[in-house]
Amino acid sequence: MVPAEKHGRTAAVVSKWDYAPAPEAKDIVKIQDRYGLFIGGKFVEPLSKQHYTTIDPAHEEPLAEVAQAGKADVAKAVRAAREAYATTWSKLRPSERAKYLYRIARILQERAREFAVLESRNGGKPIRESRDVDLPLAAAHFFYYAGWADKLEYAFPNRKPRPIGVAGQIIPWNFPMLMLAWKIAPALAAGNTVVLKPAETTPLTALLFCDVLRQAELPPGVVNIVTGDGRTGAEIVAHPDVNKIAFTGSTEVGKAIQRALAGTGKRLTLELGGKAANVVFDDAPLDQAVEGIVNGIYFNQGHVCCAGSRLFVQESIYDAIISKLKRRMSTLRVGDPLDKNTDVGAINSKMQLDKITSLVQSGIDEGAEIYQPPCKLPERGYWFVPTVFTNVAQSYRIAQEEIFGPVLSVLTFRTPDEAVEKANNTPYGLSAGVWTEKGSRILAMAQRLKAGVVWANTYNRFDPTSPFGGYKESGFGREGGLHGLEPYLAFDE
Ligand code: NAI
Numbered sequence: 001m002v003p004a005e006k007h008g009r010t011a012a013v014v015s016k017w018d019y020a021p022a023p024e025a026k027d028i029v030k031i032q033d034r035y036g037l038f039i040g041g042k043f044v045e046p047l048s049k050q051h052y053t054t055i056d057p058a059h060e061e062p063l064a065e066v067a068q069a070g071k072a073d074v075a076k077a078v079r080a081a082r083e084a085y086a087t088t089w090s091k092l093r094p095s096e097r098a099k100y101l102y103r104i105a106r107i108l109q110e111r112a113r114e115f116a117v118l119e120s121r122n123g124g125k126p127i128r129e130s131r132d133v134d135l136p137l138a139a140a141h142f143f144y145y146a147g148w149a150d151k152l153e154y155a156f157p158n159r160k161p162r163p164i165g166v167a168g169q170i171i172p173w174n175f176p177m178l179m180l181a182w183k184i185a186p187a188l189a190a191g192n193t194v195v196l197k198p199a200e201t202t203p204l205t206a207l208l209f210c211d212v213l214r215q216a217e218l219p220p221g222v223v224n225i226v227t228g229d230g231r232t233g234a235e236i237v238a239h240p241d242v243n244k245i246a247f248t249g250s251t252e253v254g255k256a257i258q259r260a261l262a263g264t265g266k267r268l269t270l271e272l273g274g275k276a277a278n279v280v281f282d283d284a285p286l287d288q289a290v291e292g293i294v295n296g297i298y299f300n301q302g303h304v305c306c307a308g309s310r311l312f313v314q315e316s317i318y319d320a321i322i323s324k325l326k327r328r329m330s331t332l333r334v335g336d337p338l339d340k341n342t343d344v345g346a347i348n349s350k351m352q353l354d355k356i357t358s359l360v361q362s363g364i365d366e367g368a369e370i371y372q373p374p375c376k377l378p379e380r381g382y383w384f385v386p387t388v389f390t391n392v393a394q395s396y397r398i399a400q401e402e403i404f405g406p407v408l409s410v411l412t413f414r415t416p417d418e419a420v421e422k423a424n425n426t427p428y429g430l431s432a433g434v435w436t437e438k439g440s441r442i443l444a445m446a447q448r449l450k451a452g453v454v455w456a457n458t459y460n461r462f463d464p465t466s467p468f469g470g471y472k473e474s475g476f477g478r479e480g481g482l483h484g485l486e487p488y489l490a491f492d493e
């Protein structure tokens with residue numbers, strides 16, 4: 001290293017140390033060139049005869065050809081699910097159903113590394129997150145619901161719970177395996193069979209999961225996986241022999257599904273977007289709060305429905321928080337998702353990158369002040385530098401609309417009343433965060449914030465025993481916990 005003095009500067013820091021690359025091995029997981037649809041316990045060619053290419057968003061390189069299921073394919077999957085429901089799954093002793101769920105959970109744990117690598121390659125998320133968050137939580141959901149499968153009578157005493165039939169499940173690309181687990185585990189535990197569609201940009205872990213089902217010897221047709229884009233999803237929604245739709249994704253599509261199902265008698269749960277308020281009071285432990293703010297918005301590139309995308313800071317600590325936040329942001333490592341040191345990976349798709357870019361431009365145009373730490377991005381792939389906006393008015397699009405990217409909007413407040421009013425000033429109501437030392441204030445805020453989940457002195461924490469879901473345009477119905485079983489059960493009351 002050249003001493004700084006030679007350039008005529010007086011350097012305070014002359015030592016430089018950096019992380020050596022620590023890439024996870026790619027060859028632990030084998031990706032096929034081409035995949036069919038998983039229907040009736042085996043892979044079949046799509047009747048539509050259509051495939052599309054799924055890519056690695058960090059390198060813009062093709063990974064595999066994946067089927068685009070059409071109407072006839074969806075019908076075939078629903079038939080398989082109906083038959084398995086009528087002949088096998090609904091007839092099994094509940095403790096037998098539990099046995100399969102336990103097996104799936106254990107195999108997922110055993111093969112977690114394989115799944116984590118594939119999740120990061122197909123979706124762009126850092127391996128540290130897919131390894132430490134997505135996969136352990138996915139397995140935990142199967143373990144948790146396995147435990148309920150033979151105890152439904154105790155979970156819902158005197159209500160005679162029974163399964164409802166075939167569930168159509170449509171999931172997004174931000175947590176592919178975790179959303180699959182959230183959907184499939186409670187449905188199966190309750191005795192239903194499933195047709196699930198992963199998102200078009202992230203189908204590969206759901207297809208690998210079919211191999212787990214084979215290993216677990218799950219009876220054919222209990223779980224069917226059909227790949228494809230929104231058109232495939234719409235076919236599942238429209239199919240007359242599906243008893244329930246569970247959807248996680250955009251509010252726009254959620255509304256369209258609700259319109260399509262009105263009057264059909266089909267059950268529906270919707271887990272949609274969010275614009276969560278993360279509220280920091282002046283008595284909060286500031287360094288801990290800054291960690292929570294960073295985790296709240298930069299975790300998974302901000303592709304998180306419950307991301308803490310609106311930060312509300314009490315005015316008296318505003319300068320301290322902003323300077324600590326900027327310092328912390330400068331240490332975030334953006335880059336190769338498979339590197340174990342990476343904090344922020346690739347944006348999931350070109351479409352999502354364009355959306356983030358245009359919303360960030362709107363923030364600049366409307367007059368907010370942008371800060372991005374110095375950061376060298378890889379040349380290929382879809383990337384966005386962690387961004388924070390200050391001087392944000394509540395009316396700006398960046399304070400109102402879900403960006404679903406690593407972009408934080410900072411606003412301020414003086415009193416708890418003002419914090420509540422501003423935090424609730426959104427069409428969404430999925431989650432919120434409160435940072436304060438005062439327990440009574442936490443409880444008071446949790447009462448008044450219109451959000452399905454309120455975290456206190458932490459953020460983005462998940463546990464299968466804890467229900468999750470929204471208010472208002474964030475949707476309805478709960479996933480996780482006992483609440484998450486209810487949408488998959490009918491009751492003789
Ligand atoms: P999307 O809502 O279009 O996609 C989610 C899932 O729904 C995918 O599997 C997709 O194939 C399917 N789908 C799309 N159109 C459908 C239709 N008409 N009927 C049935 N299924 C359909 O979300 P997209 O376009 O990927 O992202 C757009 C925005 O939505 C994001 O920028 C983000 O703001 C939000 N979003 C929110 C998520 C959440 O977790 N709440 C997840 C994904 C996106």
Ligand code: MG
Binds near residue numbers: 230250253
């Ligand atoms: Mg869409």
